[in-house]
Amino acid sequence: MKVAQKTIKFLLIAVIALFTTVSFASESDKKHDDQNDGGRVNTKSEVEEYILHHIKDSHDFSLFSYTNDEGERKHVGFPLPVILWSSEGLVTFMSSEFHHNDDGHVIVEKNGLKFAKIHSKIFELNTGATAVSFDETHHATNANKTLDFSITKSAFGLIVIGLLMLLWFSKLARQYKTKKVPTGFGRVLEPLVLYVRDEIAKPNIGEKHYRRFTGYLLTVFFFIWILNLAGLTPLGFNVTGQLAVTGCLAIFTLVIYTISGTKGYWMHMLWMPGVPVLIRPILAVIELAGALIIKPFSLLVRLFANISAGHIVVMSLIAIMFTLKESLGVVGATGLSLVLSFFITLIEVLVAFLQAYIFTMLSALFIGMAVEDHAEAH
Amino acid sequence: MIGAGLIVIGAGIGLGQIGGKAMEGIARQPEATGKIQTAMIIIAALLEGLAFGALFLGK
Numbered sequence: 001m002k003v004a005q006k007t008i009k010f011l012l013i014a015v016i017a018l019f020t021t022v023s024f025a026s027e028s029d030k031k032h033d034d035q036n037d038g039g040r041v042n043t044k045s046e047v048e049e050y051i052l053h054h055i056k057d058s059h060d061f062s063l064f065s066y067t068n069d070e071g072e073r074k075h076v077g078f079p080l081p082v083i084l085w086s087s088e089g090l091v092t093f094m095s096s097e098f099h100h101n102d103d104g105h106v107i108v109e110k111n112g113l114k115f116a117k118i119h120s121k122i123f124e125l126n127t128g129a130t131a132v133s134f135d136e137t138h139h140a141t142n143a144n145k146t147l148d149f150s151i152t153k154s155a156f157g158l159i160v161i162g163l164l165m166l167l168w169f170s171k172l173a174r175q176y177k178t179k180k181v182p183t184g185f186g187r188v189l190e191p192l193v194l195y196v197r198d199e200i201a202k203p204n205i206g207e208k209h210y211r212r213f214t215g216y217l218l219t220v221f222f223f224i225w226i227l228n229l230a231g232l233t234p235l236g237f238n239v240t241g242q243l244a245v246t247g248c249l250a251i252f253t254l255v256i257y258t259i260s261g262t263k264g265y266w267m268h269m270l271w272m273p274g275v276p277v278l279i280r281p282i283l284a285v286i287e288l289a290g291a292l293i294i295k296p297f298s299l300l301v302r303l304f305a306n307i308s309a310g311h312i313v314v315m316s317l318i319a320i321m322f323t324l325k326e327s328l329g330v331v332g333a334t335g336l337s338l339v340l341s342f343f344i345t346l347i348e349v350l351v352a353f354l355q356a357y358i359f360t361m362l363s364a365l366f367i368g369m370a371v372e373d374h375a376e377a378h
Numbered sequence: 379m380i381g382a383g384l385i386v387i388g389a390g391i392g393l394g395q396i397g398g399k400a401m402e403g404i405a406r407q408p409e410a411t412g413k414i415q416t417a418m419i420i421i422a423a424l425l426e427g428l429a430f431g432a433l434f435l436g437k
Contacts, residue, residue, distance in 0.1 A: 203416070297431070298424070298427035298428070298431065299427075301427060301430050301431050301434055302423065302426060302427040302430055305430035305431075305433065305434055306426075306430070309430075357419075358419065358423040361416075361419070361420065361423070362420070362423060365420065
């Protein structure tokens with residue numbers, strides 16, 4: 001398993017290299033601001049825009065950008081493939097063809113169709129149109145959204161983390177066949193796997209059924225946890241802060257506990273025993289709404305809001321450097337933002353684990369409610 | 379803005395109650411710490427989901 005070890009070492013080096021380049025870039029930014037040439041991230045609205053841009057998904061993998069001495073805007077990162085299902089069928093090209101433009105001014109022509117990117121959404125221009133025109137509310141009037149299957153930044157993160165997990169866990173599983181004790185990175189994973197099985201799956205689902213669901217719970221736990229941690233690196237992923245991702249995970253849990261529900265579970269939901277007949281339909285409505293809407297919705301919103309809020313807080317604290325520069329001075333503002341963002345990032349590491357734990361725990365709890373035996377009726 | 383403040387006040391009172399009562403429980407029965415902690419985290423997570431839902435809808 002030399003390959004896996006090499007991959008991990010390579011990743012470590014890449015992350016360290018990223019840290020150094022990012023810190024170098026922010027330093028040159030500051031120099032720019034000192035000269036007061038209308039530095040970029042200076043005003044509150046620009047900071048706000050920058051943070052919102054980070055929270056959203058994007059079509060490029062952009063690490064950072066800067067303005068060079070000639071006043072040109074340079075972007076460091078790499079383009080990702082854009083895959084569209086347009087009115088003429090499948091269209092693919094690299095996102096670099098948009099040249100980081102996000103307000104629809106750069107038009108990409110492919111297969112005789114014209115495409116423009118407006119606020120991270122790709123629009124297809126109507127036939128005959130050469131430029132996007134906007135109405136007063138800044139909606140495009142001569143372009144329509146296309147079905148977008150692009151490998152965006154979040155999709156890219158999902159794929160990378162998925163492959164890494166496959167590598168780590170298949171290696172861990174293979175090690176148990178030859179020897180009793182895992183080696184290398186497996187030693188970090190083993191106690192966590194046991195923790196999820198013994199502290200989350202077993203007590204919540206019960207001795208009898210927990211084996212069936214442990215696989216799902218483990219997958220969800222590590223998936224959320226590793227993606228949350230990846231979101232804290234300067235790579236700028238915000239995968240678990242995308243409603244689509246958390247919604248999908250919540251739907252998985254919903255489907256699992258709905259199809260594995262026992263007769264007793266449905267009985268208690270639809271025709272609650274032991275209460276007056278007149279109240280039973282009312283209770284059924286409440287129980288159904290709870291099981292089919294409120295439970296998955298709370299799973300979805302909790303993860304999304306926690307991670308997004310965490311990202312916003314970290315970035316706002318970093319932005320103190322720019323917003324409080326006048327009142328505290330460059331050194332004071334930078335020091336304050338450094339201290340605050342350092343400690344909030346530590347808290348975010350805790351939150352990353354906690355949210356993965358809570359999602360898994362509540363999933364286990366809901367599954368446990370669905371499969372438990374109602375033989376000892378009330 | 380006022381709504382956000384109210385939500386946070388409500389959630390704060392709720393979390394305080396949960397944490398305080400859990401600690402009283404642990405002080406009375408230290409051997410049940412694990413169970414109390416699990417229940418505490420579940421209730422806190424439910425409360426948090428509610429608070430975030432309200433903040434999310436309010437925005």
